[in-house]
Amino acid sequence: xxxxxxxxxxxxxxxxxxxxxxxxxxxxxxxxxxxxxPGKEREGVAFISFSSDVxxxxxxxxxxxxxxxxxxxxxxxxxxxxxxxxxxxxxYCAADCMGVYINGGLQRYECQYSGQGTQVTVSS
Numbered sequence: 001x002x003x004x005x006x007x008x009x010x011x012x013x014x015x016x017x018x019x020x021x022x023x024x025x026x027x028x029x030x031x032x033x034x035x036x037x038p039g040k041e042r043e044g045v046a047f048i049s050f051s052s053d054v055x056x057x058x059x060x061x062x063x064x065x066x067x068x069x070x071x072x073x074x075x076x077x078x079x080x081x082x083x084x085x086x087x088x089x090x091x092y093c094a095a096d097c098m099g100v101y102i103n104g105g106l107q108r109y110e111c112q113y114s115g116q117g118t119q120v121t122v123s124s
Contacts, residue, residue, distance in 0.1 A: 002026050002095040002113045009091060009118030016083050020118060022076040022093030030097040031069065032109055033078045035060075035089035035120075044109050046078060047097055056099075056106065061087075083122045090117040 003025040012018055024031070032047030046067040047056045055067055061080055069076040076093065094111035101107065 002028050004093045004095055004113060004115035006091065006093045006115045006118040009120045011121045011123065012083055014084055014122055014124050016122075017079065017081045018083065018120060020078040020080075020091055020093075020120075022078075022115060024074045024076065024093075024095055026074070028095035028097075028113070030109075031076050031093070031095045032056075032097050032111065033067065033076075034092045034094055034111075034114070035087075036092070036117075037086075037089040040089075042092070045091070047099075047109050048076065056109075083120075085122050085124050087120060087122050090119050092117045 005023045008020040029050045033045040034042050035045050036042040044058045045061055046065055048067045048069055064082045065080045067078050093115040096112035097109045099106050099109055
């Protein structure tokens with residue numbers, strides 16, 4: 001079992017940036033981030049393989065975020081720039097993730113473990 005603890009959330013002005021961290025208790029080949037805004041479904045944000053050679057970004061943050069990991073520290077990061085009010089959500093770290101493909105296209109990731117989340121609030 002992998003335990004995950006997120007940190008780095010907070011309140012920021014639109015246009016600002018944040019770096020979220022996720023400390024893992026053990027090994028996980030593929031890890032990633034989800035987020036869930038009030039009244040909305042949880043959505044995938046970004047995912048990364050163990051060696052960091054494969055990363056996936058979903059449309060919500062594509063082009064303004066970077067996912068990374070430091071395996072020596074069992075820690076994963078998500079840096080988001082140009083934050084928007086619509087980025088306001090609880091951000092969850094996830095581990096042991098597998099991609100779900102339909103007709104050869106990546107639709108989503110499903111993960112076995114998830115943390116408690118860290119809140120990100122972006123004000124305009």
